[in-house]
Every structure is written in C-alpha cells, then in structure tokens.
Amino acid sequence: MQVNTVKLCPWRIPRQFVQIWIEDLTRELKRRKLLPVGIKEITLVFVSREKIQELNQQFRGKNKPTDILSFEGAEVGEWGELVLCGEVLDEQAIDHSLSKNQELGYMLIHGALHLLGYDHEKSTLEAQEMFALQDEIFAKLDKKHSSLPIPPTRRAKKSRGRG
Numbered sequence: 372m373q374v375n376t377v378k379l380c381p382w383r384i385p386r387q388f389v390q391i392w393i394e395d396l397t398r399e400l401k402r403r404k405l406l407p408v409g410i411k412e413i414t415l416v417f418v419s420r421e422k423i424q425e426l427n428q429q430f431r432g433k434n435k436p437t438d439i440l441s442f443e444g445a446e447v448g449e450w451g452e453l454v455l456c457g458e459v460l461d462e463q464a465i466d467h468s469l470s471k472n473q474e475l476g477y478m479l480i481h482g483a484l485h486l487l488g489y490d491h492e493k494s495t496l497e498a499q500e501m502f503a504l505q506d507e508i509f510a511k512l513d514k515k516h517s518s519l520p521i522p523p524t525r526r527a528k529k530s531r532g533r534g
Contacts, residue, residue: 382457423456441485453482
C-alpha cells in the first residue's frame, strides 16, 4: 500500500510507524474481505487544530476541532484521504492512557473504516458494530506493534462523535 503523507503543521509524523501500521491494517482488512480489490493508495494529511476545526465546520457543520476526517478517493485505486490533527491525537492519547503511536494507530483504523462505509453516527447499532470491529483490529495490530497493555473497552471512558 502506498502511503502519501502531507504535513501542514509542526506535529512530528512517525512515518515508519504509519507505513507499517497501514500495511498491517490493509492485510487485516483484506483477510476479513472488507477492503475492495484494487486499492493501492491512501493519503494522510496532518493539519493544525485550527485547520481541522475549519474543515470539520465546512464538511460536517461542527464548529470544533476533531481528531480525524475521512474523504473518499476520487480516482481508481485511491482508498481516500484521512485528515488528522496531531494536537488532538496527543490529547486523546493522554485521556486514554495510550502512547501517541497507539492513538494514531487507533484513529487510522477509525478513518479507514469510515472510508469503507462504516458510520457510527447513523445508529447505535452501526456504532456498536464499527467500534467493536475497530477495537478487534486495534487489539490485533497493537499486540504485534507494542508491548504496552491494551486498555479494556477503550470507548468506555467517553463517547465522542468521530469524523
């Protein structure tokens, strides 16, 4: 999987982690027969808190910063674009007692599931399905990439809408 990263803020992107995590996420989604055939590229854009708030207002009508926004790919082979705010991810990592890489990995799964059509804002049932799948995949990938323990039911601390 080709991962294009665009940095529009001072947040340090752990590029090697991102590449490996996306490759493993791609393999897991293919194993589960969730990733369409022919997907070869994903773009990750890292922006400031101000920019993510502006985009969240423009595309979702929510005038507040968010962690991630997902946009479908426009061309054949493009999975889509994930716009992330490192500042928000750093805060969430602390809130959830995760490392920065764990929070980033969790949100990459979240954004990827949105690109595949999952939407936790449609109904409680869809939210439960999406978050259960997200947590399953995270547990598997985190176990492979981290020696840190996985907090039980990560979503139990707060219920937050996602982009």
